[in-house]
Every structure is written in C-alpha cells, then in structure tokens.
Amino acid sequence: MNALKQILMILCCVGYTATALPQPITLTVDVANAEKPVNPTMWGLFFEDINMGADGGLYAELVKNRSFEFFRPMMGWSVLGEAAEGALVVLNRQEQQEANPRFLRVNTEKVGPEGLGLRNEGFRGMGIKEGLRYDFSVMYRQRKPGVTLRMELIDSAGNVIGRGKLAPSKGAQGWQKQSVSFSANATDPKARLAVWFDGKGEIDLDMISLFPEDTWKGRPGGLRADMVQMLADMKPGFLRFPGGCIVEGFDLSQRFQWKKTVGPIENRQMIINRWNFEFGHRPTPDYFQTFGLGFFEYFQLAEDIGAEPLPILNCGMACQFNSAEVVPLEQLDEFVQDALDLIEFANGPVSSTWGRLRADMGHPEPFGLKMIGVGNENWGPQYIERLAVFRRAIKDRYPEIAIVASSGTDPNGERFDYLNGELRKMSIDIIDEHFYRHPDWFFENAGRYDGYDRHGPKVFAGEYAAQSVRIASPDNKNNWLTALSEAAFLTGVERNADVVTLASYAPLFAHVDGWQWTPDLIWVDNLHVYGTPNYYVQKLYSTNKGTHIVPITSDGQPLTGQRGLYTSAVLDKNQGELIIKVVNRAGTAAALGLKLPGIRRLPSNAALIELRSDDPDRANSISEPLAVSPQEKTVKIDRKQPGLEVAPYSFNVFKIKLP
CATH class of the missing domain: 3.20.20.80 (Glycosidases)
Incomplete structure (x- = not known):
C-alpha cells in the first residue's frame, strides 16, 4: 500500500472527509452457516x-411526600392561609406503624378569613393535561367531624384549572380511604395542587395522592x-x-x-x-x-x-x-x-x-x-x-x-x-x-x-x-x-x-x-x-435481532473499524429475512460488495433503515425529539453484482427477503 492510500485510510477511519471514495470492500455474508442461535431475549432494558x-x-403519582415521611416532614408542602398555633401538626406513630409512621393532624377550630390549606409542588411541578380526569385519594381519620376537603389545580400563572371536593363519610370510625375525581380545563407542565380545609373540626390525614387517569393500561x-x-x-x-x-x-x-x-x-x-x-x-x-x-x-x-x-x-x-x-x-x-x-x-x-x-x-x-x-x-x-x-x-x-x-x-x-x-x-x-x-x-x-x-x-x-x-x-x-x-x-x-x-x-x-x-x-x-440517538440505536438492534448469527467477513476477518466500517449480520428464520447492520464512522460514503454463498436468487430491492447525522454533536430534545431518528427507505439490489452503499456517519440496517 503506497503512502497516499495509507493517509486516505487514516483520514477516513478517524472521521475526516476524504476527496475520493476508497475502493469498495467486499463482504462475504455466509447465510449457509447461520447455525448459532441468537438469544430471543438478548436486547433489553x-x-x-x-x-x-x-x-x-x-x-x-403527582404528589411529592404524600405521607410526610421525608426527612423534613413538610418538604414539598406549603401552608395556605393563616394557620393558628397547633392547627397543623405532624404526628409519629413509631412502632404502631413502622413502615409509615407519620401523619398530619389538621384542626380548623381557629382559622383566619383566608381559610386554611396546603399546596403541594409536585415533582418539579405537576404535568396537567386539559380534559383529563384526575383521581384524588386520601387516608383520613375524623377526630371531630366537620372538615371537608376542597381541591384545586393551580397553573403556573396562579389560575385554577381544576376543582374537586371530598366530604368524609359520616360516622366512619378509624382510618378510612376515600377518593374523588375531577377534570382539568387547561394544560400546564408546572401546575400545583391545593387542598383547602373547609368547616370546623379536626381530621388526621395520610397518603394524600393525585393520579392522572391515563396511566399505563388505565391501572x-x-x-x-x-x-x-x-x-x-x-x-x-x-x-x-x-x-x-x-x-x-x-x-x-x-x-x-x-x-x-x-x-x-x-x-x-x-x-x-x-x-x-x-x-x-x-x-x-x-x-x-x-x-x-x-x-x-x-x-x-x-x-x-x-x-x-x-x-x-x-x-x-x-x-x-x-x-x-x-x-x-x-x-x-x-x-x-x-x-x-x-x-x-x-x-x-x-x-x-x-x-x-x-x-x-x-x-x-x-x-x-x-x-x-x-x-x-x-x-x-x-x-x-x-x-x-x-x-x-x-x-x-x-x-x-x-x-x-x-x-x-x-x-x-x-x-x-x-x-x-x-x-x-x-x-x-x-x-x-x-x-x-x-x-x-x-x-x-x-x-x-x-x-x-x-x-x-x-x-x-x-x-x-x-x-x-x-x-x-x-x-x-x-x-x-x-x-x-x-x-x-x-x-x-x-x-x-x-x-x-x-x-x-x-x-x-x-x-x-x-x-x-x-x-x-x-x-x-x-x-x-423523547428518545435519544442512543435510544434509536438500541431499538434498532432490539427490533431487528433475528434468530441466528450470520458470519460476515472481509478477507476472512470481521470488520471492526477497517476504513471506519463495522458490520454484523443475523438471519430471521421466522421471517425469511437476512438483516445486515453496517456502521460507517467515516466522513465519506462507502461502497460494499456482497458475496452471498448459499443464496440462489436475490430480490431486486431491500429495505434500509438509516440512522445518521452529518453533525457528530447533534442531539434530540423536547423541542426536537426526532432530530436524529431512523429513516426508512427502499434500495435497489443489482442481482449480478450485489452491493450496498452507506452514508457518512451512519448506522444502517439492511433487510433482505430471502426466497
């Protein structure tokens, strides 16, 4: 190999753009020897x-510190209105309830004109969606009946965007769990929950909770x-x-x-x-x-x-x-x-x-x-x-x-x-x-x-x-x-x-x-x-895992970076499909010739899923979730001289149907 070719190959492998395409690399894809199985549960989370x-x-769950068990019992909560001395007290049951010892006692006998309530900030706010139902629940024990709970969803501008009310069951003894649902009339990513205590009485509260209705499988x-x-x-x-x-x-x-x-x-x-x-x-x-x-x-x-x-x-x-x-x-x-x-x-x-x-x-x-x-x-x-x-x-x-x-x-x-x-x-x-x-x-x-x-x-x-x-x-x-x-x-x-x-x-x-x-x-x-570019890489492997390993070599060796190229292949015997994965880390496109021993006839085209960007620092975001994401296309196959071409800085999944 002369000095010029060596320089071009080095430039290609480190990702710089060369002025001319290097000579094609021929890949031998030995489908006939696809004998080693791929673990069907190989790619996971x-x-x-x-x-x-x-x-x-x-x-x-949208409520942070719902049971007052954080090191600072009221972390995540703030008092609304004017609380008289002793109106809000955190008690600790200790050995009586070792797993969940704390609860909040609310006494509304002496409340100012602004009323008494609590506001929960959620986890960096609460993501609230317009038209969605929200399920509020609480565990309570009435010490002096007369207190009702009034819930408000407050958006980041201070507007009420959802209301609900919960009246404890009359005559209920001991700890009870009760729920009520209400809907939001606006969307806000940084909303908060306010719980107001109306009426006169004393009530113990624990496990104050708010869930959206659209949970996975509606659970x-x-x-x-x-x-x-x-x-x-x-x-x-x-x-x-x-x-x-x-x-x-x-x-x-x-x-x-x-x-x-x-x-x-x-x-x-x-x-x-x-x-x-x-x-x-x-x-x-x-x-x-x-x-x-x-x-x-x-x-x-x-x-x-x-x-x-x-x-x-x-x-x-x-x-x-x-x-x-x-x-x-x-x-x-x-x-x-x-x-x-x-x-x-x-x-x-x-x-x-x-x-x-x-x-x-x-x-x-x-x-x-x-x-x-x-x-x-x-x-x-x-x-x-x-x-x-x-x-x-x-x-x-x-x-x-x-x-x-x-x-x-x-x-x-x-x-x-x-x-x-x-x-x-x-x-x-x-x-x-x-x-x-x-x-x-x-x-x-x-x-x-x-x-x-x-x-x-x-x-x-x-x-x-x-x-x-x-x-x-x-x-x-x-x-x-x-x-x-x-x-x-x-x-x-x-x-x-x-x-x-x-x-x-x-x-x-x-x-x-x-x-x-x-x-x-x-x-x-x-x-x-949103998924990162890394997510889409993992997903492309997981959803194209095949059933058996196909040996894929160039000059008898796997491609592990030669000319900036990396390859693997699997056969999906269930789908009758050959799946070839090619990574090109170089700044130039690459041509790959194919030798396919054991395959008598190729289709005229193949499916290609391409993941690429010309900018190595490109990333996805909330505002651009698909900036780097897979693109699907169809590519032609020359049956007499089969080959593939891959773009610079790309990860490619070729799917070829076999007869």
Whole structure:
C-alpha cells in the first residue's frame, strides 16, 4: 500500500472527509452457516431510580411526600392561609406503624378569613393535561367531624384549572380511604395542587395522592403511559431492576429491600434515594423512594412489555465507593433468604407464603422468573465469598434459576481480571460486564468478544453508555457521536451473540429538571418524552435481532473499524429475512460488495433503515425529539453484482427477503 492510500485510510477511519471514495470492500455474508442461535431475549432494558426515574417519572403519582415521611416532614408542602398555633401538626406513630409512621393532624377550630390549606409542588411541578380526569385519594381519620376537603389545580400563572371536593363519610370510625375525581380545563407542565380545609373540626390525614387517569393500561395508581410506551416500542427481551447502585445503598441501612416494596401501598417503607446526596454538582435533597413502584410492579411491567424479569438483589455489601460496609458471612442468612423468598414470590404456588402475597396483589399466575442477579457492581474477595454462599443456596433449591454475577466497575484491569477468573472457576451462569467509557473506547473494542471462550459462562453487557466527556461528568451529552460509537461496538456484541446473551444501555430515564447523571437513554419532562440517538440505536438492534448469527467477513476477518466500517449480520428464520447492520464512522460514503454463498436468487430491492447525522454533536430534545431518528427507505439490489452503499456517519440496517 503506497503512502497516499495509507493517509486516505487514516483520514477516513478517524472521521475526516476524504476527496475520493476508497475502493469498495467486499463482504462475504455466509447465510449457509447461520447455525448459532441468537438469544430471543438478548436486547433489553436496565432500570434504576436515578434522575427521577421512578418517583416523579415512571410512577405517575403527582404528589411529592404524600405521607410526610421525608426527612423534613413538610418538604414539598406549603401552608395556605393563616394557620393558628397547633392547627397543623405532624404526628409519629413509631412502632404502631413502622413502615409509615407519620401523619398530619389538621384542626380548623381557629382559622383566619383566608381559610386554611396546603399546596403541594409536585415533582418539579405537576404535568396537567386539559380534559383529563384526575383521581384524588386520601387516608383520613375524623377526630371531630366537620372538615371537608376542597381541591384545586393551580397553573403556573396562579389560575385554577381544576376543582374537586371530598366530604368524609359520616360516622366512619378509624382510618378510612376515600377518593374523588375531577377534570382539568387547561394544560400546564408546572401546575400545583391545593387542598383547602373547609368547616370546623379536626381530621388526621395520610397518603394524600393525585393520579392522572391515563396511566399505563388505565391501572389506578399506575405508571406513566407515554414512558412505558417508549419501552414497549423497543420490544425488549428482559427488564433488569431495580438498579444499579441503589441496590447496594450508601450503607446497608439504605440498601434496597424488596420485601418492603410489596403489599398495600400505605405499608411500604420509604427510604432516602442514594442519589439524593451522591453528587455535589447535582444535589437533590427531595429525592426519596416511596416504592409505589415496587417489586410487584416491576414484575408486572416486565410482563406487560413482553420482557423477562431480571431482579438484582443485595449480596450483603453496601456500595464500595461509599461506605464499603459488609455483612459478616455468618450473618448472611437474612440476605440469602430474601433471594429464596423472591423466587417464591415470582414463581411459587398460591399455597406458598410469598406466592399467596403475589396472588393477593392481583397476580395468582407465576411470573416465570428464570434469572436473578446477586450483587451489583461489587468486587474483591469479599464479593466472591458471599456470592458462593448465595450460589449454593439458590442452586440447591432452584437449580433452574440462572445466576447473574458482577465483574465489577470496569471492562478491564486488575479488578476485572480477578473477578472474571473467579467467576469462571465458579461456573457462574452469566457474568455482568459494565462499560462507561469515551466513544473512542467503543469504536476500538468492537472485536472485544471475538476471542472469548465459547464454552464458559455467558456474558451480560449489563450497563453500557459512551461518555462524551468523562464518566459521571454533568457535561456528558447524548449526541450522535456517542450513539454511533455504541452502534459500532454492538456489531461485535451481535456478532458474538453465542457468548453475549444479554445487553442493555444504562441509565434508562432522566427528567430534564431533575437529573443527577448523564448520559441517559430516554429524557422526559412532566408532559413529554423523547428518545435519544442512543435510544434509536438500541431499538434498532432490539427490533431487528433475528434468530441466528450470520458470519460476515472481509478477507476472512470481521470488520471492526477497517476504513471506519463495522458490520454484523443475523438471519430471521421466522421471517425469511437476512438483516445486515453496517456502521460507517467515516466522513465519506462507502461502497460494499456482497458475496452471498448459499443464496440462489436475490430480490431486486431491500429495505434500509438509516440512522445518521452529518453533525457528530447533534442531539434530540423536547423541542426536537426526532432530530436524529431512523429513516426508512427502499434500495435497489443489482442481482449480478450485489452491493450496498452507506452514508457518512451512519448506522444502517439492511433487510433482505430471502426466497
């Protein structure tokens, strides 16, 4: 190769525009040897309650601190009118109601002419829609009957855009729950709820709640439908939950405990969210976990969107970046029992203790759990010791359940090497690898799995996201460059689908006014939702996964960046369709010749789904949600000299019907 050709190739591979197209590259697409199956649940979702992903996000509750359990009991609430001394008092039941000890006592015997009320600010406001019904509910206990509740939705300009009234049932004794519905007559993304107390008397209040009617599947107290729809549209194979670092907690007192997230909503024990205080650059003192979105709802969500549930449980270790607190091995029984009981909750008969609770919550049929994760991003000998205890207990009772284990925080280095070696010695079922790296790393590691052991444990690419600046930087962007680099890396994941059987981007959701971490797959405000370019990359893999790996090579080698090109291919035997994915990171178009041994006759055209932008810094937004989004077209195929052409800076999915 002469010096000029070398220079042109270097320029092409780093993304600069060359003056002439390089010579075509010939791809051999060996459909006849498409024998290795693709895991049908390979491409999935990772959910963690970060960036207001649950409360203020996926969980559709509009009232913040509805049960007065935040560290500051009245956080989110402000007093309306003039409250006499003792008119509003927060009481604590302590041991009588350990999961939900606080409630508010309201006495209206001495009220000024302006009246007495409370206003709730919601989660960065309340997204209210014109013409939509809103369902208000409250738990109350009448100490001196005579108080009625009057609700008002207030827009950001101070106008009343919805009204309702609730009169407690006469003669009701003890704690009661009552509901009333009313509609909004205007739309506002930053509305608030006012609750006025009319009449004379004294009443105790708890679980003050407001939900829109348009929840997912219309479930009362359910999930935000537009956010779930974005997940369903991806046709995900699995849903990993509930995280993420919140599984570990800053210390063990703040770890995620699934048993405290099931059963009646009012009995679920709220805790602080570790992202409340984790980042000095994004403090979020009002970030707590109410667990209205709990383990039952996670399982139900997975079932709704056709995904396998993949719960991750604490292994007796808190976050090693924070407190590094661990439970002594001899005291690990409670943690192991939680894992065994969770499997019973998911799969057990209604005659079992935890299977009966599942049935009582409305799902007598088993959820069909097949996988469980032990620990999240833990490392070191202390993790291996505890994992061994979990593995033995789970496999003894439930040998059919696959165990997912952590390979730590990084995709390489001493920590990774130790864990990878120990997990393979242990014959763990699935090793969870994480990749938070610069886009260059993703481009350079498309061949990562080409040399992996085909007979050892499977791999879960459990958390991946290209960082445009650096890990955990608040300046990271979901731009086209990061998405393109992920698309390139994922050609290597798909090409090695016999080794990498699960893959998911992380984190999943972020609120534009309440995020702690960037980048993220899907962004929302109180009324809108949009997918990033990274979302569309993941979706194109998930919705075009095929059934079998097709070997695709150039000069006998996979394309892992030569001339800026990356390729993978799968065959969908159910649809009779060959799917070829091509990433071009170069600034020039590329021509690809095709050799298709085993295919006697090609159609005259193919479908092309193209995702591209000439600007590597281009990103989607609330105002431009589809700035970088897939475009579908039909391309002609020359049957005598079949080939493909791909645009600069593009991710392309070609779908060719086979006879």
